[in-house]
Amino acid sequence: MSSGAGPDERDPARQPERTHLAWRRTVLSCGVVALLAVRQALAGGRPVPEEVAVIAAVTLVWAVFFAVTQRRVREVAPARPAAMSPRTAAAVTVCTVALAAVGAVTALF
Amino acid sequence: MNRFKLATATVRLWFSPERMEAEGETPDYRFSLANERTFLAWIRTAFALVGGGFAVDQFLPETGWAPMRTVLAMVLLLGGVACAVRAINHWARSELAMRRKEDMAYSRFPALLASAVVLIALALLVLVALGSAR
Numbered sequence: 001m002s003s004g005a006g007p008d009e010r011d012p013a014r015q016p017e018r019t020h021l022a023w024r025r026t027v028l029s030c031g032v033v034a035l036l037a038v039r040q041a042l043a044g045g046r047p048v049p050e051e052v053a054v055i056a057a058v059t060l061v062w063a064v065f066f067a068v069t070q071r072r073v074r075e076v077a078p079a080r081p082a083a084m085s086p087r088t089a090a091a092v093t094v095c096t097v098a099l100a101a102v103g104a105v106t107a108l109f
Numbered sequence: 110m111n112r113f114k115l116a117t118a119t120v121r122l123w124f125s126p127e128r129m130e131a132e133g134e135t136p137d138y139r140f141s142l143a144n145e146r147t148f149l150a151w152i153r154t155a156f157a158l159v160g161g162g163f164a165v166d167q168f169l170p171e172t173g174w175a176p177m178r179t180v181l182a183m184v185l186l187l188g189g190v191a192c193a194v195r196a197i198n199h200w201a202r203s204e205l206a207m208r209r210k211e212d213m214a215y216s217r218f219p220a221l222l223a224s225a226v227v228l229i230a231l232a233l234l235v236l237v238a239l240g241s242a243r
Contacts, residue, residue: 013139019145022145023149029160039167040167083144084145089196090197093152096156096193100193104183106166
């Protein structure tokens with residue numbers, strides 16, 4: 001460590017807190033996109049089962065994103081958190097691509 | 110061939126933290142957290158593009174050529190996918206570079222994205238103007 005701080009001393013630049021808030025912002029933007037997806041599903045005049053399927057899929061994606069966020073927020077709570085796991089990054093990427101896929105399907109059909 | 114091998118190795122790395130930890134030595138945790146926030150910022154950029162795709166499909170006025178709206182929505186959605194994939198790829202490459210004490214990767218992607226966003230914004234401007242003129 002370059003700072004020479006003790007193991008329990010918190011980073012004066014508040015890196016863990018900033019990372020915590022970055023996760024919060026990101027799950028919030030995921031929620032905004034999820035709401036737009038729900039609106040798109042309801043505005044198309046489709047049969048009810050299709051609407052329900054789209055809303056269920058979107059809710060699942062957001063729930064997964066929220067769960068990943070909660071876990072990572074707990075992980076960055078200590079003074080010296082470990083780096084994000086590649087699996088966490090992959091889960092986030094998959095959720096983003098899944099919402100885009102819902103968008104493509106509802107825009108095309 | 111070499112490029113393809115590199116790409117598949119990177120994709121495998123996304124799903125296996127052990128492989129990442131086997132490389133080099135763990136950098137200062139603050140660098141890793143900064144890399145993580147950069148990743149999240151790119152994910153939010155991806156969400157902005159995906160959300161833009163939804164917004165175009167729902168709110169753009171009808172113009173003379175009906176599929177225009179769908180085409181623009183698909184371009185934005187695909188842009189969001191590209192951003193998300195680039196986000197994890199760049200995160201993994203930066204993390205590895207830090208572990209191996211190598212230089213950070215340079216990328217043309219931000220410049221390409223900025224150009225694409227300018228073009229899409231101009232197209233939307235024209236469509237909205239045409240739509241309100243009708």
